[in-house]
Amino acid sequence: MGALMGMMSGEVGVLPPATFIGAPAAMPGTTQSVIYNLAAGSYVLLNVAGEEPQIATFVVEGEAVDIDFEPEADLTVALVDFVFGLPVELPAGEQTWLIENLGEQWHELIVIPVPDGTTLEDAMSLLMATEEEAEGEGTMPEFAAVWSPMSAGERAWVQVDLAPGTYLVSCFIEDVNSDEHAIHAALGMLQIVTVKDTVTYTDPNGMFTLDYPATLAAVRPDFASTLGFPFPSVALADSEATIDLSGAAQPVPEGGWGIGVMFIPAAFFTQMGMPADASLNDLAMLFAPQPGNEEGAEVVSISEVALADGRAAIERVVAGATEDNVSIFYEAGEGVYALAALLSSPGGRTDAMVVAFMLTVNSIEFTSTVEAIIAGMGGE
Numbered sequence: 001m002g003a004l005m006g007m008m009s010g011e012v013g014v015l016p017p018a019t020f021i022g023a024p025a026a027m028p029g030t031t032q033s034v035i036y037n038l039a040a041g042s043y044v045l046l047n048v049a050g051e052e053p054q055i056a057t058f059v060v061e062g063e064a065v066d067i068d069f070e071p072e073a074d075l076t077v078a079l080v081d082f083v084f085g086l087p088v089e090l091p092a093g094e095q096t097w098l099i100e101n102l103g104e105q106w107h108e109l110i111v112i113p114v115p116d117g118t119t120l121e122d123a124m125s126l127l128m129a130t131e132e133e134a135e136g137e138g139t140m141p142e143f144a145a146v147w148s149p150m151s152a153g154e155r156a157w158v159q160v161d162l163a164p165g166t167y168l169v170s171c172f173i174e175d176v177n178s179d180e181h182a183i184h185a186a187l188g189m190l191q192i193v194t195v196k197d198t199v200t201y202t203d204p205n206g207m208f209t210l211d212y213p214a215t216l217a218a219v220r221p222d223f224a225s226t227l228g229f230p231f232p233s234v235a236l237a238d239s240e241a242t243i244d245l246s247g248a249a250q251p252v253p254e255g256g257w258g259i260g261v262m263f264i265p266a267a268f269f270t271q272m273g274m275p276a277d278a279s280l281n282d283l284a285m286l287f288a289p290q291p292g293n294e295e296g297a298e299v300v301s302i303s304e305v306a307l308a309d310g311r312a313a314i315e316r317v318v319a320g321a322t323e324d325n326v327s328i329f330y331e332a333g334e335g336v337y338a339l340a341a342l343l344s345s346p347g348g349r350t351d352a353m354v355v356a357f358m359l360t361v362n363s364i365e366f367t368s369t370v371e372a373i374i375a376g377m378g379g380e
């Protein structure tokens with residue numbers, strides 16, 4: 001980036017006043033896509049990553065039209081003087097980021113992989129070392145993603161695909177108001193970001209936590225209440241539609257899937273007529289589909305399995321006309337049972353979904369008490 005900035009500042013005298021709209025870097029052998037809403041005018045494409053700069057120009061003509069369309073962004077990343085508006089935890093995998101410069105100066109977004117556990121202080125000394133090294137040998141650190149300088153007020157959408165790990169996000173542009181040529185990173189545009197395969201969900205009432213696949217986008221707290229169960233719960237799915245349709249016993253869209261988790265006090269089972277010494281299997285059967293049910297669901301198999309910590313659980317596989325399910329039922333705490341279910345479109349369940357579901361099940365921590373559940377029910 002030092003080379004890019006040197007070139008740009010060196011050319012300022014001969015270029016007419018220019019606006020930088022930013023661009024993603026494409027690493028060797030990779031493709032990058034980006035979406036701009038370009039105003040009419042002349043544009044210069046500039047690549048300074050190689051030995052010789054590559055330059056191309058193009059012109060955008062015509063009248064600007066109001067379009068009622070914006071690409072859907074998974075994340076908005078704000079560039080501000082001098083901080084990044086960016087979460088400290090991000091999901092792994094392909095995402096669309098809307099990058100917006102809300103500041104008054106140019107900004108860039110450089111994402112560099114760093115070892116797990118790296119702190120901001122470590123990052124600072126790493127950058128110093130890299131800068132010295134770069135001056136000596138002309139080497140550049142390995143980048144995961146780069147967004148080149150963007151002028152104030154500009155915005156664009158870009159595809160980002162980060163692997164799980166720890167990253168340093170920084171901006172190396174010089175502060176235009178600084179006599180000491182301070183770089184934005186030193187003024188606050190330096191952040192450690194952790195990219196994870198899973199996202200931690202914390203129940204708003206503090207009853208439980210779990211880690212769910214980062215690819216599941218929709219989160220519905222207290223989902224069980226919509227089904228008539230006043231128990232602590234959450235639903236997580238690829239889309240809001242999957243949650244809505246599953247809840248309404250309507251066909252789940254092809255490829256749609258999700259995970260639901262609910263905590264049930266032991267008293268519920270006795271109230272439903274189950275004997276106090278009923279087996280785990282007997283209790284699990286209370287939630288098995290009844291013959292002739294509205295979703296056309298049939299029990300395919302029932303087996304006793306062990307969770308990662310050795311706890312016994314009942315696994316039930318159910319196939320239906322509106323959705324398929326795999327459910328896991330076990331004792332999550334003193335007098336509290338957990339029912340976790342993987343739902344998918346009929347026939348749409350994949351091994352990857354089952355693996356992700358079991359990771360979620362094994363991450364469930366019930367952090368409350370049966371008394372607190374019952375007190376919460378009384379308050380409704």
Ligand SMILES: [Cu+2]
Binds near residue numbers: 106171172173185189
């Ligand atoms: Cu900056």
